[in-house]
Amino acid sequence: MTDQPKQIQAIDLIKSVFEHINGNLALLRFTIEKMTPVNGVPDNTNADKWEAIVSFYQTLSSQQPTKYQVDIQISEKLVSFCPLEGDTKVKEKTKAYKVVEDNSSESKK
Numbered sequence: 001m002t003d004q005p006k007q008i009q010a011i012d013l014i015k016s017v018f019e020h021i022n023g024n025l026a027l028l029r030f031t032i033e034k035m036t037p038v039n040g041v042p043d044n045t046n047a048d049k050w051e052a053i054v055s056f057y058q059t060l061s062s063q064q065p066t067k068y069q070v071d072i073q074i075s076e077k078l079v080s081f082c083p084l085e086g087d088t089k090v091k092e093k094t095k096a097y098k099v100v101e102d103n104s105s106e107s108k109k
Helices: 006-027
Strands: 031-037 049-056 066-073 078-085 095-098
Touching: 006 031, 006 049, 006 066, 006 078, 006 095
Parallel strands: none
Antiparallel strands: 031 049, 049 066, 066 078, 078 095
């Protein structure tokens, strides 16, 4: 994952967290609607912190996607997000997850 550009690493972290929480359906029509570095330089694709708006359909019968605002810290592998109602964050529902790589399958070989 470290060979990839930071923007791709951020996307991978987002996807892994949403897939872990919601299963494979989290990637059903998963869309990154907006993604910007959080360092004041809009074209800096090597930023360590990113902010994104993502959406996906939570179930196969969902009529509309659910939107989230996501904050990513690549060096810490930290992803925090909260649902959006319209364009407003639902602050009391903010959750944060730290992505930890599981190397247990390698140790069993």
